[in-house]
Amino acid sequence: MNTSHPIAENSIGSPTLEQHVTGPHWELPSISNATTYWRCTSCNRESIREEDLYRPTFHTADCEVHEC
Structure with missing residues (x-):
């Protein structure tokens, strides 16, 4: 996770989650x-x-x- 984005208060916040969240991804300009x-x-x-x-x-x- 990007440290400039705070984790929500009711978050899971586990190392497993960090391994599975990817992005940001950009959609095609078309x-x-x-x-x-x-x-x-x-x-x-x-x-x-x-x-x-x-x-x-x-x-x-x-x-x-x-x-x-």
Whole structure:
């Protein structure tokens, strides 16, 4: 995680999570309204807000991060 982005107060904040959060990723410029996003490599969920990935409810039930 980028240290300039604070972890949400209700976050999981585990080393496993740090290993699975990747980004920012940039969408192709040919996509209208292209933006950056972050992804959990365990459950493949994506969000344009990095802090979403630090909330347990964001991940799928079978995600390694969710099980922490």
